[in-house]
Amino acid sequence: MSELRNIVVLTGAGISAESGLATFRGPGGLWEGHRVEDVCTPEALARDPALVHRFYDLRREALERVEPNAAHEALARLDAEWPGELLIVTQNVDDLHERAGAKRLLHMHGELNSALCAACGERQAWRGSLPPGTDCDACGRSALRPDIVFFGEMPYEMEAIDRALARADLFVSIGTSGAVYPAAGFVRTARYHGADTLELNLEPSEGSVYFAESRMGPAGVLVPTWVDEVLAD
Numbered sequence: 001m002s003e004l005r006n007i008v009v010l011t012g013a014g015i016s017a018e019s020g021l022a023t024f025r026g027p028g029g030l031w032e033g034h035r036v037e038d039v040c041t042p043e044a045l046a047r048d049p050a051l052v053h054r055f056y057d058l059r060r061e062a063l064e065r066v067e068p069n070a071a072h073e074a075l076a077r078l079d080a081e082w083p084g085e086l087l088i089v090t091q092n093v094d095d096l097h098e099r100a101g102a103k104r105l106l107h108m109h110g111e112l113n114s115a116l117c118a119a120c121g122e123r124q125a126w127r128g129s130l131p132p133g134t135d136c137d138a139c140g141r142s143a144l145r146p147d148i149v150f151f152g153e154m155p156y157e158m159e160a161i162d163r164a165l166a167r168a169d170l171f172v173s174i175g176t177s178g179a180v181y182p183a184a185g186f187v188r189t190a191r192y193h194g195a196d197t198l199e200l201n202l203e204p205s206e207g208s209v210y211f212a213e214s215r216m217g218p219a220g221v222l223v224p225t226w227v228d229e230v231l232a233d
C-alpha cells in the first residue's frame, strides 16, 4: 500500500441502499415496479414520456427524504484527506456523495437533480417535478428531459474515467452488481494498467473474479473500515 498514490473508486446503487434508496435489481428484476426497458431507454422516453418523466420525478422526490450514510461520509473524508489523486466515479444519479462532501466526483450515468435539453444539449439544475415538454432556459424549446444516461446512450466523462483508470494504483468497486457496461469493465482496464483491485459489496458481483480482493458486507461497515486503513498508511 506504501506506493499507493492514485485511487479510482466506482460506486453503484448498493452504496445508497442503507440510506433507503432502492437498488436496480430488486425482487423479480423489477425496479420500483417497472422493467428497466420500460423506463430507462430512449425508446421508452419516445413511447411514453409521461411514464418515464414520472418515474424520475418519484425518484427525485424520494431523494429529498433520505440522507447520506456512513459509506458516503467515509468517501468524503478520503476525498478531503487523501494527498494523492482520487476520482469517485458514481453510477448513481442521487446526490448523496455531494451532500456528504465529496468533491472529486463524477456522475457517469447522469443526475436526478439535473435536466437535459434534447434540442440543444444544455443542462440545467432541476428540483421537483419535470413534466414532458418543459421549456429549456437556454434555447426556449419545449425539450427538457431527465438528465439520465439511458441504456444505449453513451455514459458521461468516459475520457476522464479512462485517463484516471490508466493512472490508478488502486481501483475500488463499492455496491455494484457489475451487470452494466462500460462500468462493469473498469476493473479489467485498471488491472491491465497494473492497479490493485478491491471489491466491497453485500454479495459477490458478476465481476468478482477480476478483483484481487473482495470483502462482503454492508457498505456502511466496510467503507469506513477501508478508508481508515488507507489513511493510516
Ligand code: BV8
Pocket: 011, 012, 013, 014, 015, 017, 018, 023, 024, 025, 026, 040, 091, 092, 093, 109, 110, 148, 149, 150, 151, 152, 153, 154, 155, 174, 175, 176, 177, 178, 179, 180, 181, 182, 183, 200, 201, 202, 203, 204, 205, 217, 218, 219, 220
Ligand atoms: C452504452 C440510469 C454504448 C440512471 C443506468 C451486451 C454486453 C455488454 C454491453 C451491452 C450488451 N448489451 C447492451 C449493452 C450495453 C448496456 C449494458 O451494459 N447492458 C447490460 C444490461 C448488459 N450498457 C449501456 O447501454 C450503456 N451505454 O453502452 O453505450 C454507446 C456507444 C457509442 C455510442 C452510444 C452508445 C449505458 C448504461 C447506463 C444505463 N443507465 N442507470 C438511473 O436511472 O438510475 S444503469 C443502472 O444499472 C445503474 O446506473 C448502474 O449503472 C446499473 C447497475 O446498477 P448497480 O448500481 O450495480 O445496482 P444493482 O442493483 O445492479 O446492484 C446493487 C449491488 O449492490 C448488488 O451487487 C448488491 O449486492 C449490492 N448491495 C446492496 N445493498 C448493499 C450492497 N452493497 C453494499 N452495501 C449494501 N448495503
